[in-house]
Amino acid sequence: MKALRFYGGKDIRLEDIPEPAPGPKQVKIKVKWCGICGSDVHEYLAGPILIPVKRPHPLTGRQAPITGGHEFSGEIVAMGDNVAQFKVGDRVTVRPTMPCYQCYYCKKGQHIQCEMLGSIGGAADGAFADYVVAPVDNVYKLPDSVSYEAGSFVEPLACCVHAVKRGRMEPGAAVAVIGAGPIGLLTMQSALACGASDVFIFEFLPERMRLAKELGATEVINPKEGNPGKIIASLTSGRRADMVFECAGPGEALLLADTVCGRGGTIVEVGLMTEPFKFPFSNLFLREKSIITSQGYVDEFPAAIAFLGNGKVKCDPMMISSKVKVEDALEKGIKELTSERKLQHCKILVSPEL
């Protein structure tokens, strides 16, 4: 079968490899759609990061080359021994994280902190391919109301639902979201689905501003026009946002988050800030504000599937900016997202069936 394999930084190859066979408690899945994640682009540009190159991963025993792709949906086509809860033909999505279930963090239920955490598309073969195998522990059925396209959004959406949970958002909260990329748009919808009264989204790219409005933002604010602090104050009877999700990344975005966050409020950092940044912590302290980081998920897959199924979160087709073949996933997908056109994209989906 065809598979897009990560060898290391800037070394991704399309190869023909044998179809995988499901072992005990595993299923074989015919891939329908697999989204390209920012981490795939980061792995290509700055890797190896997650892909074990020098030595085998302690949990999976695998090392590069490894097939990428971890945001996917598909249909079960074969099963290994001891698989009771699924059958051939089931429409599914897969939680890629594979915790050890033995370390301090796993025992506490904080699997995302697992000391040996592996992942499908990172330490085991992923879904930029015709087929993928996954342990049954990781597989979730999709209801008929969730298209295969939408099914490939379950994984990033789970990150966003996790962010809402990490921030302990209260019902009726006035929420601000910094950045209307894929994570910002899914976080905005998650916050609304989880009981936010309003979501104010800060974005300056016209197409992303339009999409945010279409997907339910209460107001879309261009932070380059006017004074963001005064604008959010005018929209919240002066109190500003109770909770801010920073989904952009740069230090300036965290400063903006601080500006629009009200007293006693919480900033949830969802974007990855790579460089140390000079930050006015006294602003936080004097108004008793907090910065909570959110990374990945523990098990927010059922909630994410439910929100897609009942229409509280929409992604298909609005958030899909392009659909490409596995054969084109490097040139028209990953490399496209490193080009100057990257901000014109929302989510690029890859399929072996195109």
Place this chain on the structure above:
Amino acid sequence: MKALRFYGGKDIRLEDIPEPAPGPKQVKIKVKWCGICGSDVHEYLAGPILIPVKRPHPLTGRQAPITGGHEFSGEIVAMGDNVAQFKVGDRVTVRPTMPCYQCYYCKKGQHIQCEMLGSIGGAADGAFADYVVAPVDNVYKLPDSVSYEAGSFVEPLACCVHAVKRGRMEPGAAVAVIGAGPIGLLTMQSALACGASDVFIFEFLPERMRLAKELGATEVINPKEGNPGKIIASLTSGRRADMVFECAGPGEALLLADTVCGRGGTIVEVGLMTEPFKFPFSNLFLREKSIITSQGYVDEFPAAIAFLGNGKVKCDPMMISSKVKVEDALEKGIKELTSERKLQHCKILVSPEL
């Protein structure tokens, strides 16, 4: 009566003023002891900060000169009309904060965020004097097991209990505290009283290290000797601290807090950092750590009184480094805490009865 009055930055005067008379729902208190807080020193050095100088405080109608002092204990000697719950002779302490009870934050129970918050010793006369009046809403009885000296520690201790609550510390948490000044020592004891399994305190001043050990620290670590990250890891089976209370203030202390905080952990910022600081936020993000700030209290006075009463928190006499008369409170108290001897002190108590 004698009173130490704040006129503005570097302008504090000992004056003879009339004794205050309690209005309706107020009591008159004979001051026994009043601690000097870092904020009193800050008000002297860099003020006016809390003291309204240019216009009257919107809630109290008062402006400078205002008598300082907000960490105090005393005995009720007179009562205004409509005071049912206290009697002359009651031993009491006072929560200095006076919220408006009308704004968004007060209605939510977040009084410390009150948009008009006033305080005794800030926007109303405080306890660097023979007598002080206080609204009954702010007065708490001291049990016989709490000395008047210890009663003057209730206010700073309430800040520390609040910090533990803000951080949502879990039972059995491995805790680190950065800095063994008065707030660090009270926070350490609060964490132990609230269920921490161990508290590791980072301090380099020999006298403070000794005091931390005497007051119950599991281990006292000098961060200037050896590698703090490796030391805390060796004390926690490799996982480092679940929760870190940063009670020192400088940016370097926050970096140390980050170093000793384990995956998924929480840093509670209790110290006031005044300057913007370059911070590696990616360290937080990749290990899903958070920075929660804690300022003041809402109503942690009952808990603080209980912990002093049952001996879970100790302060008298170990944490009292000096006792001075009101007449000497400026020269031997506030100015002493701006001198090069400041780090030799723990808490300086002031009394009008000496």
